[in-house]
Amino acid sequence: MRLRGFLLSGRMAPTLTAGLAPVPLFGMMINSALGIIGYPIGHSVSPRFQQAGLDHITVDHRYLPYEVHPDRVGDFVASLRSDAVRGINVTVPHKEAVMPFLDEIDEWAAEAGAVNTIVNRGGRLIGYNTDGYGFLRALRESGGLEPAGKRALILGAGGSARGVVQALLRAGVAELVIANRTLERAEALADLAARRDVPARAIELNSIPPDGVPDQTDLIVNCTSLGMHHGPDETASPLPASQIPPSALVYDLVYNPMLTPLLREARTVGASTLGGISMLVYQGAASFELWLERPAPVSVMMDAAMSAMREREAEA
Numbered sequence: 001m002r003l004r005g006f007l008l009s010g011r012m013a014p015t016l017t018a019g020l021a022p023v024p025l026f027g028m029m030i031n032s033a034l035g036i037i038g039y040p041i042g043h044s045v046s047p048r049f050q051q052a053g054l055d056h057i058t059v060d061h062r063y064l065p066y067e068v069h070p071d072r073v074g075d076f077v078a079s080l081r082s083d084a085v086r087g088i089n090v091t092v093p094h095k096e097a098v099m100p101f102l103d104e105i106d107e108w109a110a111e112a113g114a115v116n117t118i119v120n121r122g123g124r125l126i127g128y129n130t131d132g133y134g135f136l137r138a139l140r141e142s143g144g145l146e147p148a149g150k151r152a153l154i155l156g157a158g159g160s161a162r163g164v165v166q167a168l169l170r171a172g173v174a175e176l177v178i179a180n181r182t183l184e185r186a187e188a189l190a191d192l193a194a195r196r197d198v199p200a201r202a203i204e205l206n207s208i209p210p211d212g213v214p215d216q217t218d219l220i221v222n223c224t225s226l227g228m229h230h231g232p233d234e235t236a237s238p239l240p241a242s243q244i245p246p247s248a249l250v251y252d253l254v255y256n257p258m259l260t261p262l263l264r265e266a267r268t269v270g271a272s273t274l275g276g277i278s279m280l281v282y283q284g285a286a287s288f289e290l291w292l293e294r295p296a297p298v299s300v301m302m303d304a305a306m307s308a309m310r311e312r313e314a315e316a
Helices: 047-058 070-081 107-112 131-142 157-168 184-194 261-268 276-292 298-315
Strands: 034-038 063-067 085-092 116-119 124-128 151-155 173-178 200-204 220-224 251-253 272-274
Touching: 034 047, 047 063, 047 276, 047 298, 070 116, 070 124, 085 276, 107 124, 107 131, 107 157, 116 276, 131 157, 131 251, 131 272, 131 276, 151 157, 157 173, 157 184, 173 184, 184 200, 251 261, 261 272, 276 298
Parallel strands: 034 063, 034 085, 151 173, 151 220, 173 200, 220 251, 251 272
Antiparallel strands: 085 116, 116 124
């Protein structure tokens, strides 16, 4: 699948750049051509791999992290209209908050109810959501799975899960099961699938049978924060090894750590695994192409992201 405005990505040799601290803001204005906003933002790997891509193609732009308090999001977004600004990425908790301040919202972003990329086109701000594109590209290119006609189990029912369900529906998935701690939220996503004439059912996360997920399941996607480094349950896996079919691809959107508790459990039964770093880089590469209207050096960006994660894990 191809999002409007996205270019095909090239493959080039690696280069690395140093990590960057969040920029202190005076007057809540951006002071670089590109960047990312969040609150907090110090954890983000995006500045590392985006700057590596810019340096590789010798574009004289800086990509900086900006820690923006939720009360000042509107002021910051207004500063993006400057001729010197190409755009920004947006991460939690601002993906919904930026939307009222934009002039136009892409179809994917409107359907997801969230924006992760803002592009400045001559003072006009356009919001996109490249998460679904990044998810599917990682699934196909890094995971080796074409989702059309497949059966998938989605763990979680928050914003990330909605984006994954949206992407899988567009890609022609055959059947969905949504498992969540709160059944009502899972039912809302199942209803979304049903409106697209895709069979879907909602279950509670703890109601997955002890003998495991059905063998017919082709794909398991973790959209929860379970297993995330510094998260509330960083040692927890949403599924034990006994519930994972060896024939499934287990895809964890969590990228820190690179080998999450879920992926470790999956590997013990011989299941194929895919971590979240590929999705992170592919969605970032799609943003890069929207800003610059030229192919992103994806292999360079992937190497930089992997290097940053290895450094973090060595320091932990």
